[in-house]
Amino acid sequence: MCGIIGYIGDKEANDILIKGLEQLEYRGYDSAGIAIIDNNQIRINKVLGRVQNLKQRKLIGNIGIGHTRWATHGKPSDRNAHPFLDQRNNFVVVHNGIIENYLELKEKLRKEGITFTSDTDSEVIVHLISQNYHGNLKEAVLKTVKELIGSYAFCVIKNDWQELVAARNGSPLVVGLGKDENFLASDVSALVEHTRDVIYVNDFEIVKIKKDQVKIYDFEGNKKDYNIRTIDWDLEQAQKDGYKHFMLKEIFEQPKVVEESIKIKFGLKKEYSRIIIVACGTASYAGLVGKYLIERIARIPVINETASEFRYKDPIINKNDLIIAISQSGETADTLAAIKLAKEKGAKTFGLINVIDSTIAREVDDVVYTRAGPEIGVASTKAFISQLVTLYKLAFYLANKDTESDDQLKRLKPIIIEALSLNESIKKIAEQYYTHSNFLYIGRNLSFPLALEGALKLKEISYIHAEAYPAGELKHGPIALVSEETPTVAICPQDQVYDKTRNNIEEIKARLGKVISIATIGDERIKEISDNIIYIPKVEEIFYPLVITIPLQLLAYHIADLRECDIDKPRNLAKSVTVE
Numbered sequence: 001m002c003g004i005i006g007y008i009g010d011k012e013a014n015d016i017l018i019k020g021l022e023q024l025e026y027r028g029y030d031s032a033g034i035a036i037i038d039n040n041q042i043r044i045n046k047v048l049g050r051v052q053n054l055k056q057r058k059l060i061g062n063i064g065i066g067h068t069r070w071a072t073h074g075k076p077s078d079r080n081a082h083p084f085l086d087q088r089n090n091f092v093v094v095h096n097g098i099i100e101n102y103l104e105l106k107e108k109l110r111k112e113g114i115t116f117t118s119d120t121d122s123e124v125i126v127h128l129i130s131q132n133y134h135g136n137l138k139e140a141v142l143k144t145v146k147e148l149i150g151s152y153a154f155c156v157i158k159n160d161w162q163e164l165v166a167a168r169n170g171s172p173l174v175v176g177l178g179k180d181e182n183f184l185a186s187d188v189s190a191l192v193e194h195t196r197d198v199i200y201v202n203d204f205e206i207v208k209i210k211k212d213q214v215k216i217y218d219f220e221g222n223k224k225d226y227n228i229r230t231i232d233w234d235l236e237q238a239q240k241d242g243y244k245h246f247m248l249k250e251i252f253e254q255p256k257v258v259e260e261s262i263k264i265k266f267g268l269k270k271e272y273s274r275i276i277i278v279a280c281g282t283a284s285y286a287g288l289v290g291k292y293l294i295e296r297i298a299r300i301p302v303i304n305e306t307a308s309e310f311r312y313k314d315p316i317i318n319k320n321d322l323i324i325a326i327s328q329s330g331e332t333a334d335t336l337a338a339i340k341l342a343k344e345k346g347a348k349t350f351g352l353i354n355v356i357d358s359t360i361a362r363e364v365d366d367v368v369y370t371r372a373g374p375e376i377g378v379a380s381t382k383a384f385i386s387q388l389v390t391l392y393k394l395a396f397y398l399a400n401k402d403t404e405s406d407d408q409l410k411r412l413k414p415i416i417i418e419a420l421s422l423n424e425s426i427k428k429i430a431e432q433y434y435t436h437s438n439f440l441y442i443g444r445n446l447s448f449p450l451a452l453e454g455a456l457k458l459k460e461i462s463y464i465h466a467e468a469y470p471a472g473e474l475k476h477g478p479i480a481l482v483s484e485e486t487p488t489v490a491i492c493p494q495d496q497v498y499d500k501t502r503n504n505i506e507e508i509k510a511r512l513g514k515v516i517s518i519a520t521i522g523d524e525r526i527k528e529i530s531d532n533i534i535y536i537p538k539v540e541e542i543f544y545p546l547v548i549t550i551p552l553q554l555l556a557y558h559i560a561d562l563r564e565c566d567i568d569k570p571r572n573l574a575k576s577v578t579v580e
């Protein structure tokens with residue numbers, strides 16, 4: 001999603017802004033731009049495509065803002081790239097979020113003689129600020145936010161004004177504190193190179209930043225206190241360490257992540273009659289594994305809800321329900337809205353979140369951090385495994401079996417390392433299949449959410465169409481897709497449904513479908529019905545999802561790499577989805 005960076009200080013802003021935008025690239029974007037004040041003139045450099053392209057020009061000045069855009073309103077183009085100027089070139093704005101009443105505002109502004117230079121919703125903000133300005137930039141922003149409906153974090157600078165002014169309602173914003181310089185960003189990763197001291201801006205707050213001063217106000221203009229937080233991860237954690245892609249590096253970090261996530265402790269009461277898990281994408285598939293685990297281990301009923309559906313379906317939420325949000329970024333707009341709704345209805349909310357102090361982490365009643373560390377690749381890998389480990393821990397905790405389970409979980413790290421040693425053999429399988437256009441993924445029981453996750457990984461980064469089904473559903477429709485051209489990834493560990501899944505594989509083979517089986521080492525019988533086998537280490541049945549995750553990620557990775565896809569920044573995708 002869109003990224004924002006701002007700088008005010010004594011240094012040249014150009015390189016700081018561009019570097020900051022490079023740190024935000026992982027969020028996904030289609031165009032980028034910066035604006036810098038040079039002798040009371042606003043200069044703009046904005047381009048369609050990569051941040052890299054901004055380096056062809058150098059702007060001069062010590063106050064500036066920058067943006068990476070992920071198109072929502074108006075196609076990706078130079079014209080629709082941020083920042084946006086007002087008509088007199090006095091104000092310039094970058095915006096993240098969606099202005100829902102922009103058409104109405106555009107109409108009003110047009111009647112007042114404003115000509116728009118883009119097709120975006122964002123441009124209305126700069127014209128409103130310009131109209132509302134009567135000698136004080138913060139006051140102009142205060143007036144403007146009263147006219148806006150939607151979600152936003154925006155930042156404005158004025159040609160002859162030594163200040164950045166920003167406002168937040170629903171999209172992330174963080175201030176970085178330096179010595180005689182200050183920063184603003186949508187994400188701490190853009191700030192870590194310069195400072196560890198940050199202030200998280202809350203919803204309905206306006207922040208006024210000079211090079212040696214930060215002031216925060218509510219939307220009524222009242223001054224507010226703030227806390228300075230120290231962030232504890234560094235840039236090195238966000239480098240590739242010699243791996244070709246962040247995604248591969250993050251896949252190989254998983255043994256360490258498992259070790260870290262095992263350390264999580266819960267303080268939650270155990271009095272809930274029902275649990276509802278809300279999440280999106282990969283996090284929701286982790287949630288589905290969580291359902292199987294919590295129901296099986298703790299015998300508490302669990303409902304899984306896609307957050308974007310949950311928020312609009314008038315859900316039944318009881319006061320003694322526990323609503324669990326799972327999110328890597330902690331900024332996903334739909335998951336956040338689902339949590340707000342649950343709180344309104346009086347339920348207890350609990351977050352399994354990776355990014356510390358993110359919006360959802362701060363919104364929920366209680367939070368545990370999943371400890372994956374910064375995840376840069378847009379396709380979630382290590383965050384997923386950390387969510388799984390956290391859900392195992394939660395299930396055992398709710399069942400009062402934490403101590404024995406910790407011993408079992410600790411034995412998993414070497415097994416994950418063993419699964420990673422399959423990398424080269426999986427690459428060979430990928431070489432055989434990377435030209436196919438369609439894939440099926442099947443699994444039963446605990447392996448079904450893994451089939452969903454495997455298919456999502458493949459489509460996200462290789463752009464191959466992949467469908468996932470519970471293996472038992474095949475003959476209710478999807479088996480019609482089976483042919484020599486459509487390979488099936490069959491997840492068939494030696495668990496209680498092994499024979500059932502095996503039967504489904506037989507059905508595929510009978511229809512000449514190619515099968516890549518993910519099976520337990522030593523399973524000789526699977527050879528008769530598989531074209532390729534990825535043998536995973538043997539573990540206690542309930543832990544197979546943790547092990548199966550690895551080959552699914554590696555298979556998707558190598559297929560995408562062979563297709564020369566932009567693995568860390570797949571087309572159309574954003575790392576944190578801060579708009580609904």
Ligand code: AGP
Nearest residue numbers: 281282283327328329332379380
């Ligand atoms: C994962 O590979 C995806 N990029 C996506 O599905 C992601 O899991 C989803 O958008 C939820 O994000 P979150 O965990 O940050 O809330």
